[in-house]
Amino acid sequence: MRSAFSFEREDGAVAIARLAEPSGSLQEVREWGLDREDLLQMYRNMLITRGVEERGHILYRQGKIPGSFYTGRGNEAASVAIATAMAPDDVGTPLHRDMGVHITRGVEPWRIFAQYMGRQDGPTHGKDGNVHMADERLGLIAMVSHLPAMLPVAVGCALAFRIREERRVAVGWTGEGAMARGDAHEGMNFAGVRRLPVVFICDNNQWAYSTPTHLEYAVDHLADRAAAYGFDGVVVDGTDVLAVYREAKRALEKARDGGGPTLIECQTLRMEGHAVHDDAFYVPKELFEQWAARDPLERYRTWLRSNADMSDAEEEEMTGHVKRLLNDALQRAEESPQPDPADLLDGVYAAPEDLDTPHHK
Amino acid sequence: MAEMTYLQAISDGLRQEMRRDRRVFVLGEDVGVYGGAFKVTLGFQEEFGSWRVIDTPLSETAILAGATGAALMGMRAVAEMQFADFVSCAWDHLVTVAAKQRWRAGTPVPFVLRLPSGGGFSGGPFHSQNPESSFAHIPGLKCVCPATPEDAKGLIIAAIEDPNPVLFFEHKHLYRRIKGEVPEERYTVPIGKARIHTEGSDVSVITWGAMVYTAEEAAAQVDASVEIVDLRSVMPWDKQAVLDSVRKTSKVLVLHEDTRSGGFGGEIAATIGEEAFEDLDAPVRRIAAPDCPVPFSPVLEKAFIPQVEDVARGLRELVEY
Numbered sequence: 001m002r003s004a005f006s007f008e009r010e011d012g013a014v015a016i017a018r019l020a021e022p023s024g025s026l027q028e029v030r031e032w033g034l035d036r037e038d039l040l041q042m043y044r045n046m047l048i049t050r051g052v053e054e055r056g057h058i059l060y061r062q063g064k065i066p067g068s069f070y071t072g073r074g075n076e077a078a079s080v081a082i083a084t085a086m087a088p089d090d091v092g093t094p095l096h097r098d099m100g101v102h103i104t105r106g107v108e109p110w111r112i113f114a115q116y117m118g119r120q121d122g123p124t125h126g127k128d129g130n131v132h133m134a135d136e137r138l139g140l141i142a143m144v145s146h147l148p149a150m151l152p153v154a155v156g157c158a159l160a161f162r163i164r165e166e167r168r169v170a171v172g173w174t175g176e177g178a179m180a181r182g183d184a185h186e187g188m189n190f191a192g193v194r195r196l197p198v199v200f201i202c203d204n205n206q207w208a209y210s211t212p213t214h215l216e217y218a219v220d221h222l223a224d225r226a227a228a229y230g231f232d233g234v235v236v237d238g239t240d241v242l243a244v245y246r247e248a249k250r251a252l253e254k255a256r257d258g259g260g261p262t263l264i265e266c267q268t269l270r271m272e273g274h275a276v277h278d279d280a281f282y283v284p285k286e287l288f289e290q291w292a293a294r295d296p297l298e299r300y301r302t303w304l305r306s307n308a309d310m311s312d313a314e315e316e317e318m319t320g321h322v323k324r325l326l327n328d329a330l331q332r333a334e335e336s337p338q339p340d341p342a343d344l345l346d347g348v349y350a351a352p353e354d355l356d357t358p359h360h361k
Numbered sequence: 362m363a364e365m366t367y368l369q370a371i372s373d374g375l376r377q378e379m380r381r382d383r384r385v386f387v388l389g390e391d392v393g394v395y396g397g398a399f400k401v402t403l404g405f406q407e408e409f410g411s412w413r414v415i416d417t418p419l420s421e422t423a424i425l426a427g428a429t430g431a432a433l434m435g436m437r438a439v440a441e442m443q444f445a446d447f448v449s450c451a452w453d454h455l456v457t458v459a460a461k462q463r464w465r466a467g468t469p470v471p472f473v474l475r476l477p478s479g480g481g482f483s484g485g486p487f488h489s490q491n492p493e494s495s496f497a498h499i500p501g502l503k504c505v506c507p508a509t510p511e512d513a514k515g516l517i518i519a520a521i522e523d524p525n526p527v528l529f530f531e532h533k534h535l536y537r538r539i540k541g542e543v544p545e546e547r548y549t550v551p552i553g554k555a556r557i558h559t560e561g562s563d564v565s566v567i568t569w570g571a572m573v574y575t576a577e578e579a580a581a582q583v584d585a586s587v588e589i590v591d592l593r594s595v596m597p598w599d600k601q602a603v604l605d606s607v608r609k610t611s612k613v614l615v616l617h618e619d620t621r622s623g624g625f626g627g628e629i630a631a632t633i634g635e636e637a638f639e640d641l642d643a644p645v646r647r648i649a650a651p652d653c654p655v656p657f658s659p660v661l662e663k664a665f666i667p668q669v670e671d672v673a674r675g676l677r678e679l680v681e682y
Contacts, residue, residue, distance in 0.1 A: 124466060127464060127465040132466075141468070142466035144461070149426070150458070153429050153454075154430060155423065157431070157433060159388075159427050160436045186421075186423040189418055189423070190418055346464075347464045348500045350463045350469035
C-alpha cells in the first residue's frame with residue numbers, strides 16, 4: 001500500500017515529482033518578496049475565507065440557501081497562497097474548494113453571500129449558484145460543475161498570452177478526483193507541447209465525494225504525471241501557506257519567463273463532506289483528527305506569533321475586523337433583492353457591446 | 362467578383378479576417394503544415410506563422426477549451442474539427458462552458474468552430490453526420506449552414522465578428538462541387554437571415570446546406586412553381602421568412618439531411634403549425650434521413666440521404682393534395 005500522503009519516500013518508491021520543503025524563517029520568507037504586512041494580509045484572507053464558509057453554513061441551516069452548499073474547509077492556506085503569488089494581470093479558474101482565491105483577488109464577501117442565496121447582487125444574479133461565480137475584472141473565470149473543464153480553459157488563456165507575447169500566466173485548478181478525466185490530460189498535454197505560461201494546481205484533498213485516493217489513481221503522487229507531459233511536478237503540504245506560496249511563486253515566474261507549465265499538487269484533507277448534505281461517514285475519524293491537528297489557520301497563526309511577532313492586539317484587531325466585515329456583508333446580502341424572472345432570457349446571447357470588457361479590448 | 366468554389370470562399374473569408382484582425386487565429390488538427398484535412402487553411406501557416414495557425418495534438422477538448430480560454434482573453438479563435446462528427450469529443454466545452462458563460466457569468470465567448478459535415482462519400486457513421494440540430498437545441502450557441510460560396514464567405518466573416526460561439530457547418534459535398542461568383546472585398550451575411558434560393562408560388566421547400574441543391578434539382582422535375590427557402594442559419598433561424606413563404610404558397614416541405622426524429626425540421630414544422638395553420642392547404646411534409654446512423658455502403662447511403670427523386674415525389678404529393 002503506497003502512502004500517498006507521506007512526505008517520506010517509501011523504500012523503492014520512485015518520487016518523480018519534487019517534494020517541497022516546509023516553510024522557513026521570516027528572513028527566508030522575506031527573500032521571496034513578502035513583507036510583514038503581506039504576511040498578515042494572508043492570514044486575514046484566510047480568516048475571511050473560513051468565516052465566509054462558516055457563515056454560509058449558518059445561512060444554509062436557516063434555509064436561506066437554495067440547492068446545496070459546498071465549502072473548502074482545510075484548503076484555505078493553499079487557495080490564499082496561490083492567489084497571493086499571482087500577479088494582478090494573471091488569470092485563474094478557481095473551483096469550489098478555492099474560496100480563498102476569490103477573497104484574495106478582492107471579491108467582496110457580501111457579493112458571495114448574495115450568490116449563495118441566489119440574489120440579484122451575486123456575481124451571477126441568481127442564474128448560477130454556490131461557488132459557480134467569478135469577477136472577470138479580477139482575472140477570475142467562473143467554474144462549471146464538470147470538473148476539470150476549466151483546466152484546459154486556463155490553457156486557452158495561456159495560449160492567448162503566448163500568441164500575444166504577454167508576460168501573463170494562467171492558473172488552472174483541478175481536484176485530485178478530476179485528474180482522472182480526459183480534460184486534465186488534454187489540457188496538460190497541449191500546454192506541455194507548447195510550453196504555455198500556465199500553472200496547474202491540483203487540490204488533493206484525498207476524497208472525490210466518497211472515493212478515496214487509492215481508487216482514484218495508481219501513481220505515488222499526481223504531480224508525478226507532470227513528467228509525462230514534459231514539465232515539472234511538485235508536491236507541497238497544502239496546509240503550509242508559506243510553502244504553497246513559495247512553490248506557486250516559483251512556478252508562476254518560471255511560466256512568465258517562458259519556462260512552461262508546472263503541476264503543483266497541494267495535499268490537504270477535505271475537512272467536511274462533499275457538500276452540506278454529506279456527513280462524510282466514510283472518512284476515518286482518525287484521519288480527521290490527524291488533519292485537524294494541522295489546521296492551516298492554526299498552523300499559520302502559530303508561525304506568525306513565533307516568527308513574525310504577531311501580537312495579541314494585532315490578532316484581536318484582525319479577528320474583530322473580519323467579524324464586522326462579515327456581519328455587514330450578511331446584512332447587505334440579505335437586503336439584496338430576488339432576481340426578476342423578467343430577466344431570465346437576458347444574456348443568453350452576447351451583444352457586440354458586451355465585448356467591452358477588460359479582456360476583450 | 363471572382364468565381365470561387367465553396368471551399369475557396371471559406372478560405373478567402375478567413376484569410377481576409379486574419380489579415381484585418383490580429384486577434385483572429387486558427388487552431389486544429391493538421392491545419393498548419395498540411396493545410397487542414399480539406400485544405401481550407403492551405404498556405405495559412407506560411408502567411409501567418411505557427412502561432413496564428415496552430416497545429417494541435419489530437420485533442421478536441423484542448424482545441425475547444427483552448428478556443429474558449431483564448432476568447433475569454435480577447436482573442437478570436439477559429440477552431441477546426443477535422444470532421445463535424447468529432448465535436449462529440451468536445452461537447453462539454455461547447456455546451457457546458459462556452460454556451461452558458463455569457464448568460465451565467467457575464468463573459469462573452471466569441472469563437473468560431475468550423476465543422477466539415479454531411480455525407481455522400483461513404484464516410485460511414487463517423488465522418489458523415491449533420492449534427493446541427495443537437496447544437497441548435499443549446500441556448501447560447503449559434504449554428505450557421507451556408508449553401509453557396511457567397512454565403513460561405515459572408516457567414517464565416519459574420520461568425521468571426523459575432524460575440525458568441527458560432528458553429529459553422531460547412532458541407533463537404535459542396536466544397537469543390539459548388540462554384541459561384543463571390544465578391545472580393547470584405548462583406549458579411551447576417552446570421553439568422555434566410556435567402557430565397559428560388560422564387561415560386563405553388564409550394565415552399567424549407568431547407569439548408571447541401572439539400573438546397575437537392576431541392577433545386579427536384580423542383581426542376583416537378584410541374585409546379587417551387588419556392589426554395591435556404592435558411593442559411595439554423596440558430597437563430599429566420600422564422601419570418603419561413604412564415605412569409607408559407608403564407609404565399611400554402612404548402613410546405615421541410616427538408617434536411619440530418620435524421621428525422623428530433624431533427625430541426627420538427628421545430629420548423631411545429632412553428633408553422635402554431636403560427637400559420639390557417640394559411641395551410643396541406644399538412645406540413647417533412648423529408649429527412651431515416652432514424653439510423655449514416656451507413657458506409659454507397660447503396661445504403663443512397664437509401665439514407667434524401668435523394669432528388671424522394672424530394673420530387675414529396676413535392677408532387679403536396680401539389681396534388
